[in-house]
Amino acid sequence: MPPTTSSALAVHDRFAAGSGYLAACTQGLPTRETVAATRTDLENWSSGEASPLDYDAAIDRSRDAFSRIAGVDVDAIAIGSQVSVLASLAAGSAPDGARVLCVEGDFASVVAPFHAQAHRGVTVREAPLAELADAVDDETWLVAFSVVQSATGEHADIEAILAACARTGALSFADLTQALGWLPVDASRFDLTVTHAYKWLCAPRGSAFLTVREGIRDALLPLHAGWFAGEDPWASCYGPLAAPARSARRFDVSPAWPVWPGTAAALEFFAALDLAAVHAHDTALGDRFAEALGLDARGRAIHTWPDPDGADLAALTAAGLRASGRAGRARVAFHVWNTEDDVDRAVAALGR
Incomplete structure (x- = not known):
């Protein structure tokens, strides 16, 4: 497998969730700052102070x-x-x-x-x-x-x-x-x-x-x-x-x-992030996953494969992982909050 990457670019603590979340291509996770800003706006609105x-x-x-x-x-x-x-x-x-x-x-x-x-x-x-x-x-x-x-x-x-x-x-x-x-x-x-x-x-x-x-x-x-x-x-x-x-x-x-x-x-x-480092992190995890599943794709953060009956997506979900399915294919995505552990859990859930 490829060399391990740093632990989510040292930004994992900026997200309240993240472990096992393989669905950035469906909906990203908010940072703690985004949650705080949204809550502050809601409070300002509710108190009549929004401008x-x-x-x-x-x-x-x-x-x-x-x-x-x-x-x-x-x-x-x-x-x-x-x-x-x-x-x-x-x-x-x-x-x-x-x-x-x-x-x-x-x-x-x-x-x-x-x-x-x-x-x-x-x-x-x-x-x-x-x-x-x-x-x-x-x-x-x-x-x-x-x-x-x-x-x-x-x-x-x-x-x-x-x-x-x-x-x-x-x-x-x-x-x-x-x-x-x-x-x-x-x-x-x-x-x-x-x-x-x-x-x-x-x-x-x-x-x-x-x-x-x-x-x-x-x-x-x-x-x-x-x-x-x-x-x-x-x-x-x-x-x-x-x-x-x-x-x-x-x-x-x-x-x-x-x-x-x-x-x-x-x-x-x-x-504020080094986006080249984000790319390297995300694709290293993607390549680790692709190699384990024998997928002919490298340099991607999103990986999909045929799953016409939804069995693989169901297996990922049963293992506590959040993935998605589109067009008869199972789909996973790796982003800044993910680690090698997420890859290995997904591979194990799929029985590969």
Whole structure:
């Protein structure tokens, strides 16, 4: 087996739970700071002391921390609540008759918004992940794909896809939800990215991020523009926006306030980590698991294998482990709170 890793990057005590939790790809665990921030906000709300200006500060902190994690300028980031909502901005901006290329079996929130534009003649082609770059042609307007596939844990060939987009002029639209937080990704390399932060970034569900390359911001329609998309949101509460934000904030969706204090704490935690060390830790555990099960996959934090009757998932659950199942496959994920003991318990539960 691979060499043992350090004990969860010495951050295990930042989580109230963690031992036996192999489901970061389903829902991350909150740090103690995220729990505290969320409780404080609830107490402030219940006592009538919650202030919108406090939420503005939490959103600013979140945007700043996300910029450091994703490698983009703060001005390139818009906030929202769900991947599907942010993806619909790209889909709604597609020209009539545009051709979009997606991955077979990709997460519905990445694909469905483009299919919903069929009434305007927008057509969606699908290709297997391994063949996606070869499927990009001169008629492709945009390529939409998850960098890490939710159902299988497979990785997209980013270099090949971006090269194909550069060759044909197609836009690149990447979902980073199953990547950011454990896999270092430079979001500035893509025209558009979306990330829901409640998985590997361990934020409360309901905080999501869109990054938009500066050169295409004027071509993207602010379909969900409301008061928060103004250059000065508190001067944009009534009537049309006299002055939309000059930055990507013009695409902001009005925030669900209670999720943002916890999101700020979560993202600041990850922004302060050495993400290369996180990647090394998570993949070392993943490789240890893959080797024990004979899986032909290395360098992954997510591992899946056929489990059509759910027997393996049931065995993991019976052993007190939290895993998941998707698309007829059992699925485990390894993150900063996991240790070699979690790997060994999973292997033993599966009888390997």
